[in-house]
Amino acid sequence: MSSRSGSAGEYETSDQSPSCSASPPVPESSETEAEGLIFYHMDLYGSKERFDIFPEDLSGQGDRSWGDTRREPALSSQKFQRSQEAGYDLEKEVAELAKMYGLDEDREKELELLGGHVENRWPPARTGKAKSQGSIYNASKSISPVKDQSQSTKPQGLPDEASQDEEPSKARAEDEAESCIQSREGLSSGGMSDEWNSQAVSEEEEVADVFCSTCKIPIRAFDKLFGEHKDHEVAQLPSAMESEKEEIHKNMCKLEEQIAQMENFACHLEEIFITVEENFGRQEQNFEVHYNNAVQVLAQKYEEQLEALGEEKRQKLEALYGQLVSCGEHLDTCKELTDATQELYLENDKANFMKAAVAMVDRLEEFLKKEVDLELSMLPDFEKRVIDFSEVEQLMNSINTIPAPCAPVINPQAPNAATGTSLRVCWGLFSDDTVESYQLCYKPVSNETHSDEQAEHTLKVKETYCTITNLLPNTQYEFWVSALNAAGISPPSERAVYVTAPSPPTIKSKKIRSCENAALVCWESRDVNPVDSYTVELSKLTDEEDGDSITESIVGIPNCEVIIHLQPAQSYRICVRALNLGGSSERSDPVLIHTTGTYFCLNEDTAHPLLAILGDGFTIACDELENPECDLPVYDNSFTRCIGILGSLIPFPGKHYWEVEVEEDTEYRIGVAFENTPRHGYLGANNSSWCMRHIITPSRHKYEFLHSGMTPDIRITIPPRRLGVLLDYENCRLSFFNADIAQHLYAFNARFQHYVHPCFALETPGILRIHTGLAVPPWTALP
Known part of the structure; x- marks a missing residue:
């Protein structure tokens, strides 16, 4: 039994059956035949007994349905008995075919890949219609049918095991013989049931053992060889699974990065929300202060003007009142003189009249000589006063100007931003305030109780950075900064501690020891405060070079000594640097080390x-x-x-x-x-x-x-x-x-x-x- 996919390679049966001969293949077509497949007859057994197993007088059966191809159990049993009498063992032949095509190995591989938990696609025994249909389907495939047939017959055991369970063995043998007959009829007709096509597809999908990279689905290895995935690129399921897991892991990492970015952005938005609220509060307070100041100035101006107006009123009234009093006194005098003159005029005694008249005339003359001021000393109109609103206008205009800035944010100390005597301090603004200058304050940090008594230094700078000089080496300083503009000064920033770089160490030349391939270098720190680590720099001296170039650096040395591995018969210039958070110190004074032999000093x-x-x-x-x-x-x-x-x-x-x-x-x-x-x-x-x-x-x-x-x-x-x-x-x-x-x-x-x-x-x-x-x-x- 053989098959071809299209016109591709042809597989022949194993030569383990010496009586097997093939008759010339005659192609037969059928409407139910699978597209692209051509089936051929092949006699598996070139013996007389094959006629008893596969009778050729099967005319007209190619058009019969698969259900009609079933034989009665008695007929199947009879044919199976004749095949047994002829010496033919169907189970043995199927087992040999399965072994020849490596189907047992494929089965073991599937079990291994799937962890041994795979449903057996070839049950030990098929009965009834399902058995015969499975055999017909097996005969229509190139390799997988043989695998199915071998798997279905393999659990039945060899003939010597049939005696243990005679009845099931006979039934299985009859079914196998009948399945072979129906397979031959199916090959002659080329027909195939749609029901069994769907069953085969379900079985293949169920036990997929490779992954089709083109279609992105798991498939069976047989589909790669003979199915629709023949020209596709495939990969083993474990490797494909690891690749997919790696891709998923990469995508998850990207998602985590996006999540982190979004979380950071959300935090930033929250900070912006808080900043908006703070800025609103500050602006509202600024408006309130300015408007209150303007109202206060207006009230003050009002009081001043009202007081001046009242003073003018008082002065007018006093002057008019004085004039009115003087006028009243003059009227009283006039009335008195008028009355006296009238009485004198009525006097009949001439002598008395003359005596009084002379005095009266003098008095009247003297009174009339006085000038009477009939002009108003004060006019009723008040003078026009010009109110100065310039200060109020200035206050009102200042409401629309920039407010005082908020507190700056001082940055942490950057690596290598310090020397032994200087520090570079940087800061920034959290908001978009307008700043004209900054006020930077600093003082050394002291561990003593009265650290606030340390002298503070203040600098005024324009930029958002400043380099402070004339500092002590390896010393901590506390910095804070405020922003200034026309509206005022901001609150001070939070305080940040900076540290200057250490002083250069001092190498103890008398304690240096060396040999042909190593040296022990000792030094001491010149700083009171401890440092983080030390770096030893080596310069190999040659005739052509002066040794200024560093050929090797040993970093992260925690103590004040280190053993250095060197090359024999060489000369080295060695320097040491001290490091802390602020940066690196200058190089120490160099020492020369020769590796010609062992050097030591006397203690x-x-x-x-x-x-x-x-x-x-x-x-x-x-x-x-x-x-x-x-x-x-x-x-x-x-x-x-x-x-x-x-x-x-x-x-x-x-x-x-x-x-x-x-x-x-x-x-x-x-x-x-x-x-x-x-x-x-x-x-x-x-x-x-x-x-x-x-x-x-x-x-x-x-x-x-x-x-x-x-x-x-x-x-x-x-x-x-x-x-x-x-x-x-x-x-x-x-x-x-x-x-x-x-x-x-x-x-x-x-x-x-x-x-x-x-x-x-x-x-x-x-x-x-x-x-x-x-x-x-x-x-x-x-x-």
Whole structure:
């Protein structure tokens, strides 16, 4: 049984059936035949028994419906028995076909992809019409029908299992034989039921195992090979699912970003709402103040004008009243004179008349001589007063001008916006107020209780930034700012704390230690306040360059020392910067480090009071062993009995070599010791120090190699004048050499639990000259 999709490749049956032969295919067409598919007859079995299973006398059955192709159970049973008698095993043949086309593997793959929870599309047994129709559908497909058939027959078991359940096995065998007959008839007619087409589609959609990228739907792998998705791009479901999940995750991230942006915008809108309310309140208050001022000025003007008008009225009335009183007095006098004259005129006695008349005439003449003022002293009209409304107009006009600005917003300190003596402060306005200038105030922050007593400084600036100079390094300052315009000054901003950059550190050149591939650099801070971290900058010195260019920077150093890995046989210029929130300090004074060998210094704090360190720093001397009258400084870490001194710690793994130049008549001790070696004892007399001792006896020069007071019996015939010391941390060995003749003297094999110090001591007056920075000689290599 084979099929083609269009005119594409042809699949033949397995050669595992030796009796199988194919007859020439004869295409037959049918209206129910699937579009683009051509079906061919093929005899699966080239034996006589095939005629009993698939009789060729099936004329007219191609036009029959699928329901008419069913045979009676007895006929099917009879044909199946004849096929069994002929030696043909249908179940075995179907299983072989399923194995040949890899359908079992596909089934396992589907179960694995779907987690084993997939509905079995090929039930163990089909009965009735559904069984025969399933077999016919299987025969019309190229690969998936074989898979269905194999899956449907596979659970039935092999023939040796049929005896366990004989009745179900016979029924299944009859159904299989009948299905094969109906499949042959279906291939001859080319017909296919629409019912089973829909069933096949539902089954394929149910167990989709790949994803069609073109159609954006899950499909079966068989649809990619032989279906409508043949030319489409597909991908495995897990990878497609991961890709879709990733795309969904990206979209979700974008949505989250949009949500964050919208939330920020909403917060900004809320702030704007609040600002509008605040501005409205401020503007309303501004209007109220200005209008109240204008009304107050008007009231004052009114009172002043009314008072002036009343004063003028008073003056007029007083003047008129005085004039009226004077006029009344004059009238009274006139009436009195008139009455007296009238009485005199009626006098009949001539003598009395004449006496009184003369006096009366004089009186009248004198009275009439007086001028009577008949002019009004005051007019009834009031003078026109011009009211000055300029101040009121100014107040009214000021209502339409800009109000006083609101408080500015001072910005936090920006990184690297400070030096050791200056700060750059920035601020801004939250609203669109008009500002003519700003008033910046600052003072140093103090941890004391009375911090408000610190002197405040005020600057007037035009811009929204200002650089303040003449400040103290690594010091915190408090800043606040106010805005000014013609209407007034704003409230001060919230206070912000800025800090200046630190001062340049000071490298302790006497405490620098180095070897061929590393260096320990120590420094100290010049600031009272702590800093955040330090940065070490290295410049490799070459013949062509002057070393100003930085070749490497080590940042984020929390303490005042660091071990730096370097390249052997090089020279470096090293500087240190201190950093805090304000920025970086200037570079420290540089120091030179050479990696030709191990460098260390002598620790003066450990020196015995009688031991002197000469000017070069690497020569120790002792003039006398006892001096009770000497007043030399004694430190807590100094040697008190042994006239010795420790060198600085050598904290680098590997090999370290130095030499000591000695005099033949000087007794000494040279070696290494732990930090906690007793200061009241002798070097080599305890388990924390190892040393070579030279003493002079009456008979010879004696050399001892001491540790815990023990020494081996070693005789040295040639006294060394230049003693080499090799400290090997990795091999746990301390070796001594006569450097003049490259002679190995002795080696301590000890496991150093900690790093050690070089140690030196004089037992007689003399001098020891120490030479450091020497490369390890090749002749120091020991087996």
